[in-house]
Amino acid sequence: MKTLYFNQQRNWTLEEMYTACEVSKKAVNIVHGMKALLTTQELRQQFMARVPIYPTPMQVNDLLHQFRCEQLDSNPMSDDDFKDLFLLNPLKALTQYFKEQVSPVCVKRMQEWGVTTDKLIEQxxxxxxxxxxxxLDKASL
Known part of the structure; x- marks a missing residue:
């Protein structure tokens, strides 16, 4: 039987994607991953074109992981841009640099543990x- 996929031409909102992917609001890792990675309509369309109809949570989570790796390969933030944006908005810089949802606790830990942007770049x-x-853990050692 052939696997069916969602229409990639459709303009997807994150809410529509959660519904189509059958993602519960309680699945915070998947919700946060989608918010952090799928920031443009083009990325949302590319992602949904690879989601099978009636996906399992594991399929969505695996695809998010794969998509994150692909984005880090094909669309990484430069180290200089990371440093510049970090001065203006640390949370946004960390989210864009690592291509994942980052909580304000991470910024606080950086300060408390003496972790600099250079140490994160090294990692x-x-x-x-x-x-x-x-x-953060490795940079604090």
């Missing part, structure tokens, strides 16, 4: 797919 240079929590 990303070692592993471009590293998540913010892991990068």
């Amino acid at each position: 990303r240079s070692r592993n471009k797919y590293v998540h913010i929590i892991r990068a």
Whole structure:
């Protein structure tokens, strides 16, 4: 049986995507991942074109992980842009640099643990797919 996928030509809102992907509001990792990654209509369309009709939560989560890695490969934020944006809006800079939802607690931890943007950049240079929590942890050592 052939797998059916959603229409990629449709203009998707995040709310419509949650419904189509059968994502519960309680599935915060998936909700936050979609918010952080799927910031443009083009990205939402590309994502939905790869979501099968009636997906399982695991399929959506796996696709988000794969999509994040692809975005880090094809559309990374430069280190200089990260540093510049961090001065203006640390939360937005971290979210865009790591391509994942970042909470204000991470910014507070950076300050408390003495983690600089240079230390985070070093962690990303070692592993471009590293998540913010892991990068903070390793940078604080």
